[in-house]
Amino acid sequence: MTPNTEVYQLNVNGKKCEVRDAWIGESLLYVLRERLGLPGAKGACEQGECGSCTVIMDDQAVCSCLVMAATAIDTEISTVEGLSVDGKLTDVQDAFVNEGAVQCGFCTPGLVVAVHNLLDTSPTPTDIEIKEAISGNICRCTGYGRIFEAVRSAAATRQETNK
Amino acid sequence: MKNTVSTNTVSINTVSTSTVSTDTITGTRREVRRDILGAPALRPDGADKVQGKFAFSSDIWAEHMLWGATLRSPHPYARIVSIDLSAAFDIDGVEAIITAVDVPGKKTYGLISSDQPVFASDFVRYVGEPVACVAADHPETCRRALAAINVIYEVLTPLTDPERALLPETPKIHPDGNMLRYQKIICGDQTIQGEIIVENTYELGMQDQAFLGLEAAMAFPDSGGAGVDLVIATQWIHEDQKQIAACLDLPVDKVRVTLGGVGGAFGAREDISLQVHCCLLALKTSRPIKMQYSREESFYGHVHRHPAKIWIRHHATNEGIIQRIESKMVFDGGAYASTSAAVLINGITHIQGPYKCESATVHGFAVRTNNPPCGAMRGFGVVQACFAHESQMDKLAVACGLSPVEIRLRNAMRTGDKLITGQVIESVAPVERCIRETDAIPMPVPLARDANPLELVGGSGLTSLPQNIVRGVGWGVSIKNLMYSEKFDDYATARCQLHDGIVNLKFATAEVGQGFVVLAPQIARSVLGVDEVILDPVDTRIGSAGSTSASRQTWMSGGAVDGACRLVREQLFEHVGKIHNIDPLRLVIEDTDIVDMIGDFRISVIDASTGAHFDQTFEHHHRPTEELDENGQGNCHVAFAFVAHRAVVDVDVELGLVKVIQIATAQDVGRVLNPIAAIGQVEGGIAQGLGLAVMEEIVLDNGKIRNPSFTDYLLPTTLDMPDVIAVLIEEPEPQAPLGAKGIGEPPCISVTPAIAAAIRNATGRDLPRVPIRPQDICL
Numbered sequence A: 001m002t003p004n005t006e007v008y009q010l011n012v013n014g015k016k017c018e019v020r021d022a023w024i025g026e027s028l029l030y031v032l033r034e035r036l037g038l039p040g041a042k043g044a045c046e047q048g049e050c051g052s053c054t055v056i057m058d059d060q061a062v063c064s065c066l067v068m069a070a071t072a073i074d075t076e077i078s079t080v081e082g083l084s085v086d087g088k089l090t091d092v093q094d095a096f097v098n099e100g101a102v103q104c105g106f107c108t109p110g111l112v113v114a115v116h117n118l119l120d121t122s123p124t125p126t127d128i129e130i131k132e133a134i135s136g137n138i139c140r141c142t143g144y145g146r147i148f149e150a151v152r153s154a155a156a157t158r159q160e161t162n163k
Numbered sequence B: 001m002k003n004t005v006s007t008n009t010v011s012i013n014t015v016s017t018s019t020v021s022t023d024t025i026t027g028t029r030r031e032v033r034r035d036i037l038g039a040p041a042l043r044p045d046g047a048d049k050v051q052g053k054f055a056f057s058s059d060i061w062a063e064h065m066l067w068g069a070t071l072r073s074p075h076p077y078a079r080i081v082s083i084d085l086s087a088a089f090d091i092d093g094v095e096a097i098i099t100a101v102d103v104p105g106k107k108t109y110g111l112i113s114s115d116q117p118v119f120a121s122d123f124v125r126y127v128g129e130p131v132a133c134v135a136a137d138h139p140e141t142c143r144r145a146l147a148a149i150n151v152i153y154e155v156l157t158p159l160t161d162p163e164r165a166l167l168p169e170t171p172k173i174h175p176d177g178n179m180l181r182y183q184k185i186i187c188g189d190q191t192i193q194g195e196i197i198v199e200n201t202y203e204l205g206m207q208d209q210a211f212l213g214l215e216a217a218m219a220f221p222d223s224g225g226a227g228v229d230l231v232i233a234t235q236w237i238h239e240d241q242k243q244i245a246a247c248l249d250l251p252v253d254k255v256r257v258t259l260g261g262v263g264g265a266f267g268a269r270e271d272i273s274l275q276v277h278c279c280l281l282a283l284k285t286s287r288p289i290k291m292q293y294s295r296e297e298s299f300y301g302h303v304h305r306h307p308a309k310i311w312i313r314h315h316a317t318n319e320g321i322i323q324r325i326e327s328k329m330v331f332d333g334g335a336y337a338s339t340s341a342a343v344l345i346n347g348i349t350h351i352q353g354p355y356k357c358e359s360a361t362v363h364g365f366a367v368r369t370n371n372p373p374c375g376a377m378r379g380f381g382v383v384q385a386c387f388a389h390e391s392q393m394d395k396l397a398v399a400c401g402l403s404p405v406e407i408r409l410r411n412a413m414r415t416g417d418k419l420i421t422g423q424v425i426e427s428v429a430p431v432e433r434c435i436r437e438t439d440a441i442p443m444p445v446p447l448a449r450d451a452n453p454l455e456l457v458g459g460s461g462l463t464s465l466p467q468n469i470v471r472g473v474g475w476g477v478s479i480k481n482l483m484y485s486e487k488f489d490d491y492a493t494a495r496c497q498l499h500d501g502i503v504n505l506k507f508a509t510a511e512v513g514q515g516f517v518v519l520a521p522q523i524a525r526s527v528l529g530v531d532e533v534i535l536d537p538v539d540t541r542i543g544s545a546g547s548t549s550a551s552r553q554t555w556m557s558g559g560a561v562d563g564a565c566r567l568v569r570e571q572l573f574e575h576v577g578k579i580h581n582i583d584p585l586r587l588v589i590e591d592t593d594i595v596d597m598i599g600d601f602r603i604s605v606i607d608a609s610t611g612a613h614f615d616q617t618f619e620h621h622h623r624p625t626e627e628l629d630e631n632g633q634g635n636c637h638v639a640f641a642f643v644a645h646r647a648v649v650d651v652d653v654e655l656g657l658v659k660v661i662q663i664a665t666a667q668d669v670g671r672v673l674n675p676i677a678a679i680g681q682v683e684g685g686i687a688q689g690l691g692l693a694v695m696e697e698i699v700l701d702n703g704k705i706r707n708p709s710f711t712d713y714l715l716p717t718t719l720d721m722p723d724v725i726a727v728l729i730e731e732p733e734p735q736a737p738l739g740a741k742g743i744g745e746p747p748c749i750s751v752t753p754a755i756a757a758a759i760r761n762a763t764g765r766d767l768p769r770v771p772i773r774p775q776d777i778c779l
Helices: A028-035 A091-098 A108-121 A127-133 A145-162 B021-026 B046-050 B139-148 B237-248 B275-285 B295-301 B340-349 B382-400 B404-411 B431-439 B516-528 B553-580 B605-609 B675-694 B751-763 B774-778
Strands: A008-012 A015-019 A054-057 A060-063 A076-078 B015-017 B066-072 B078-084 B094-098 B130-136 B150-155 B179-187 B196-204 B216-221 B228-232 B255-259 B289-292 B308-316 B322-332 B359-367 B469-482 B492-499 B502-507 B532-535 B587-590 B593-596 B602-604 B614-620 B639-652 B657-668 B723-729
Touching: A008 A028, A054 A108, A060 A108, A091 A108, A091 A145, A091 B046, A108 A127, A108 A145, A108 B046, A127 A145, A145 B675, B015 B516, B066 B139, B066 B275, B066 B295, B078 B130, B094 B139, B094 B275, B130 B139, B130 B275, B179 B340, B196 B382, B216 B275, B228 B237, B228 B275, B237 B255, B237 B275, B275 B289, B308 B382, B322 B340, B322 B382, B340 B359, B340 B382, B382 B404, B382 B469, B382 B751, B404 B431, B404 B469, B431 B469, B431 B639, B431 B657, B431 B723, B469 B751, B492 B516, B492 B553, B502 B516, B502 B553, B516 B532, B516 B553, B553 B587, B553 B593, B553 B605, B553 B614, B593 B605, B602 B605, B639 B751, B657 B675, B657 B751, B675 B723, B675 B751
Parallel strands: A008 A076, B066 B289, B228 B255, B322 B359, B502 B532, B657 B723
Antiparallel strands: A008 A015, A054 A060, A054 A076, B015 B532, B066 B130, B078 B150, B094 B130, B179 B359, B196 B308, B216 B228, B216 B289, B308 B322, B469 B639, B492 B502, B492 B614, B587 B593, B593 B602, B639 B657
């Protein structure tokens, strides 16, 4: 491969990260995983159908497999790795573990990011809002029952803490 | 091209678990203090998984690694005239290209018969069959190199109709012939003609396991090529090891397989996919090789659920009592054998369903075609049989003027009944209870006149008019064998070490999401009274655990862990008995202490094991089974589990759209070892059965998959899943080491016919084929 000689910079989880020697056609998912040491976002469909690669770009949940990395300069990107502070699980992460929403766990990072995005924008979602909000995240193991419970529980905990 | 940052070393997800747990943290739900058997213990890998720290096999990265990729046949059937690699070798960054001539050992592999080439050399027999592999510095370089390989094919007429594969005049497409297996079952009175006779022909499309974590592996060559380490997402590391070693012409112990993090399996990881290719490239280049399929490639790169066509005729009395079944079952095995022979046996031996039947005439055929190879998927042949027998039960009910519940109760089998194979059901068989408890679950509220339009069929499409929506109810009940059948000794091995109050468990059991990593420590805590349990890496440095399939690991690997822990407990009691001068037979574990049943002596397990080291390995074997004889008679299965499903659906009869509203289920589980894990299996299985009922199908056109993507192969999302109300029936199974039956497969089996029946109930249509498409309903 003849790499691109230009260097570009991405803002990921509050840090500036330089991307060097990269082929310009690489997706944000590839660059996060293979160049920046952030394998939390997963590739499963490579066409924006399954949500496993969900990251937040300027407050919007996006499928990082559909974003060209080089076009993501000047945006603020946060990945699942940037959620917990000092290894302490967030309310959403905690709820996923406690409610049994994790089985194989491949969809989990994308779902956790999507649920954070949901609760940050809509702190008291109805059941149908929850279903709509995460309908772009496919889980093949759980049948979603425990995932609903986790989202409901995280929303309730957040309500309780914010009182 | 170099990676600038190393993401992951070969981290293998070792987990340490202890019992401080959530009750103290959340203050809710828990009543059991320790995470022993029966407690809602939490997954020890959960925290890593929610933080994106858990290393799946696709997350592994190594210094100086290369990427591997596979060239696949574009034709369902063709002769390879020539392969020209020269243009591909000229591409900068390409380090190796291999074809069939580079396979040093056995040129073929396969789980039952070794009929599938590592690389096609003379003929390609399905679209997607591997022809060559490349290793290069970047995935994009790999793509370009694959495009530059020039293969000249002489295209042949493919055999894509399984019925045509049955005809003797059809040319053979493989030296082993077109019949993968034929087996009949002849039992009882062959002349019975029932007062009531119902018959039909049923069909099922090809379903994909669609695990989310794509096939991925990393191979590390030994210097000098004397051996190889493979880290891979698989279901059965020892079977992989055996098959890889044969193809590489290496001693088995020179192929060391370690389980990488597995993103779901559902049967699709039981066969070889990229294992041999990845190791070959590593040995050829002397560098680590990372291989990872794309989603499209994954559709071509693993086996699928067999499409089937089942003709079936039931003979019954006017009262609805089944007297005889006749059936012809044809399973399309695709181009290579995989596990078709075993899938077929499951199909024919379960065609009676969970119902008594004394006479049967069954002919089962698994045939070879130029369609994609089919093999294991959750339910393994029983899904197909169940769709047919449950559809028939509803026909019988109508013919006899009975309700779907009554016809099933009248025929429900019990422990001690004889199957059409002559095998007596020794398992606990609470079929009647499954049906009654499901029936007792409240029905959902009727569709409200002012329902939120988002909740109607069609959802946010807002397409449905309330007056076109019809509600239907349907039933499905099933029987499923557990473990491998027909003489296969699929034993499991586990090692337990106890020192200073800490237990280390070692086993080769593939954790694919099902939760053995949470169950194994629960067993150790229950048997040994410890809290801290460390799970050692899952690799081939211990005996086989068999495959994570056939609903078998709780029973088999659970039995092995239980056995190893019990042996250690015996040693511990002897040790304590000797020091404290007590007969070890008087000692028992109580909570985290060792106590004298008769006297006052008490010592904590931590104190008793401090400074000592106990180490035991145990193999658990299930009871032996037999092969079927010529007439399909024999004790071929180990044990059985049962389940009932009731589906409620809303159907837009104008548009042909379906929304499943509720699934009620009662499942025979033997014993609940972990309620969180159990409900997860039940709900997850139901989602997959729902998929087969109304949306999931690999659409084939002359052997080519028309929908190899998640855009076109539809999977259930949050909006497709109904409320699931589940009852777990606990009647401990005496044969099972922990009293618990496998629970993975049953949930996905009878939910499909239940949903189909509910749609029939709403529409009045025959609907003999799943998945049921909109055009089947409204055209």
